[in-house]
Amino acid sequence: MTDLPGGDAPDEDAPLLPERRVRRRRGATAPTAPGPVPPTDPTTAAFQAHVRSARSELENQVAHARAEFDQANERIKERTGRDLIVAIGIGLAIGATVVVSLIFWKWIFVVFALGAAVLGVFEFGRALQGSGRRVDLVPQVVLGSVLVVSAWFLQMWLLWVVVFAAVAVTVVWRLVAQMVARDGRRYGDVLDDALVAGFLQLYVPFMAALCVVLLRQERGEFWVLAFLIVVVAADTGAYATGLMIGRHPMAPRISPKKTWEGFAGAAAASLIAGVLLAWLLLQLPVWTGLILGIIILGTATVGDLGESMIKRDLGIKDMSSWLPGHGGVLDRLDSILLSAPAALALYYLLTPLVTR
Structure with missing residues (x-):
């Protein structure tokens, strides 16, 4: 047994302090001083800085795009009254x-x-x-x-x-x-x-x-789908065209926001949709698609203006607020309801012309 500094030997019979007993029992060693921190690799540091810069730039671009989109959405909402x-x-x-x-x-x-x-x-x-x-x-x-x-x-x-x-x-x-x-x-x-x-x-x-x-009717589901698509195409074409270039009101005393430019967009969209649907879905000659597009465009427009006239007579903007961004259920059905009998008549008229 070696002597401790100062000349006294340790007393093996002396009780250990609690922390010393724990260390001896668990085999713990005395803490060592931390070694020197290895220097950071310049390449790694540059890569991490580049990643942080790219992430920050991406976040700024997303925030800017979101702000521009919100502003555009607010302008559209102000002009059309819809979210x-x-x-x-x-x-x-x-x-x-x-x-x-x-x-x-x-x-x-x-x-x-x-x-x-x-x-x-x-x-x-x-x-x-x-x-x-x-x-x-x-x-x-x-x-x-x-x-x-x-x-x-x-x-x-x-x-x-x-x-x-x-x-x-x-x-x-x-x-x-x-x-x-x-x-x-x-x-x-x-x-x-x-x-x-x-x-x-x-x-x-x-x-x-x-x-x-x-x-x-036989293949009636495709006819229902076809006339609904033409109505939606006309509505979308009128909305987009009227929003971008609409200047001349179509019926200012009934619906001030409907324009002739929007109607032209609706006509183009409905005719294109009618031709494609007649050819690809209804198995009809292509020229019948023009008839389908023109008839449904007319009934959808009259239905939309008719409901607008009813609402103006009642002194309301929408029939209800059950469909956010759309108004009421009837506000979405106005073009469809009047187009249903026209589509049924076209079915009886054009079905004999099915090509295959």
């Missing part, structure tokens, strides 16, 4: 649902059409009530649902019977309800209420029912 991003997202979701249902499960599209018709009747009825009209929502919704479902199961002549019954029942219901109310309402207002009751059934459920009738 472009939300509108595109909802439009794509609805479009995907419609396409999948038409291609794989027709009955799902019937459910989709039924839901759209019910919501359209409800929000139109509420808008009419807000303007002072007396509308009986429960019979309107119930009879409208019966009308749409009947189009899937009944022959066309029986569907006309259901249409007549739905209109008659809603009109009589309104007259009886007015007789029970006895609130001194003027004769002219009561007559207007009755006419509105019948118009509501013809405008929304009946047009939706004709779309279901078209769906029932």
